[in-house]
Amino acid sequence: DAGVIQSPRHEVTEMGQEVTLRCKPISGHNSLFWYRQTMMRGLELLIYFNNNVPIDDSGMPEDRFSAKMPNASFSTLKIQPSEPRDSAVYFCASSEFDEKLFFGSGTQLSVL
Amino acid sequence: SQQGEEDPQALSIQEGENATMNCSYKTSINNLQWYRQNSGRGLVHLILIRSNEREKHSGRLRVTLDTSKKSSSLLITASRAADTASYFCATVNTGNQFYFGTGTSLTVIP
Numbered sequence: 299d300a301g302v303i304q305s306p307r308h309e310v311t312e313m314g315q316e317v318t319l320r321c322k323p324i325s326g327h328n329s330l331f332w333y334r335q336t337m338m339r340g341l342e343l344l345i346y347f348n349n350n351v352p353i354d355d356s357g358m359p360e361d362r363f364s365a366k367m368p369n370a371s372f373s374t375l376k377i378q379p380s381e382p383r384d385s386a387v388y389f390c391a392s393s394e395f396d397e398k399l400f401f402g403s404g405t406q407l408s409v410l
Numbered sequence: 411s412q413q414g415e416e417d418p419q420a421l422s423i424q425e426g427e428n429a430t431m432n433c434s435y436k437t438s439i440n441n442l443q444w445y446r447q448n449s450g451r452g453l454v455h456l457i458l459i460r461s462n463e464r465e466k467h468s469g470r471l472r473v474t475l476d477t478s479k480k481s482s483s484l485l486i487t488a489s490r491a492a493d494t495a496s497y498f499c500a501t502v503n504t505g506n507q508f509y510f511g512t513g514t515s516l517t518v519i520p
Contacts, residue, residue: 302452331508341453341498341510354507389452391508398443399500399508401452 304390304402312410316378319405321390322371331399332365332375341389347373363372378410414499414511422517429486431514433499434479442475443500444484447513453498456484491520 303322311317315344323330332344345355347367355365362381367373377384385408414435433442441460445453459466459482461474466473472485486493486514499511 331504333510340512343507345510346507348506354505390452398455398458399445399453401454403452 300404302390302392302400302406304388306405307403308406308408309410310408311380313381313410316376316381317380317384317407317409319375319388319390321373321375321402323373323390323392324394325371327392327394328370328374329393330367330394331391332373333391333393335387335389335404336385339401341375344375380407382409386408414501414509416497416499416511416514418514418520419512420515420517420518423489425491425518425520426487427489429489429493429516429518431497431499431516433482433484433511435482435499435501435509435511436480437501437503439477439501440475440504440506441502442482443502443508444471444473444482445498445500445510447496447498449495453510456497458479486516489516489518494518 305320330347337369344357345365346353350367365375387404387406389404391401393399412455414433417432443458444456447453457468459473470487475482494517496513496515498513500508501506
């Protein structure tokens with residue numbers, strides 16, 4: 299298996315623009331997680347899906363952030379409108395039967 | 411915050427020495443896991459210890475868990491330069507949420 303695949307690897311955008319981050323989990327995994335990593339706040343859990351259903355989105359910072367998982371093989375995290383404080387590395391991770399997480403390589407987001 | 415905290419924040423040792431990192435957390439857990447992150451990469455799972463276990467070994471890794479103190483430690487024996495990375499603990503609750511600590515940056519000097 300190719301592992302968790304995230305795209306794009308890097309994203310540079312201007313404040314106010316819409317940003318969409320994409321994730322393909324490992325086939326057969328039933329849980330998917332979105333994390334944000336910054337030096338100041340470390341790794342923050344944004345949202346967690348189980349069997350494509352959002353279970354906990356309490357970590358989503360504000361209404362500008364939304365996440366979807368239309369099927370078992372694809373998820374998106376959207377920021378609209380983006381702000382400079384959203385600059386971070388965004389990771390997607392998947393797991394099977396609630397065991398260990400497999401992380402993607404992350405998306406480095408810079409909002410100017 | 412449900413994040414754990416690692417201690418120390420940074421650790422620098424000579425190759426061949428042992429490295430010990432500690433993790434403290436606040437909530438009840440189902441299990442606790444340790445991950446490694448190389449610069450610019452995603453996290454990689456190292457070892458999992460369940461709440462009813464006290465110690466676990468995997469190769470050069472030894473993990474302990476004290477649920478009464480809500481703490482865990484990761485010991486890397488006979489360290490190598492390739493062990494240089496950041497190490498994170500993750501607590502997993504009964505709701506299957508994974509919360510990561512602040513990380514320990516380990517530098518192993520050849």
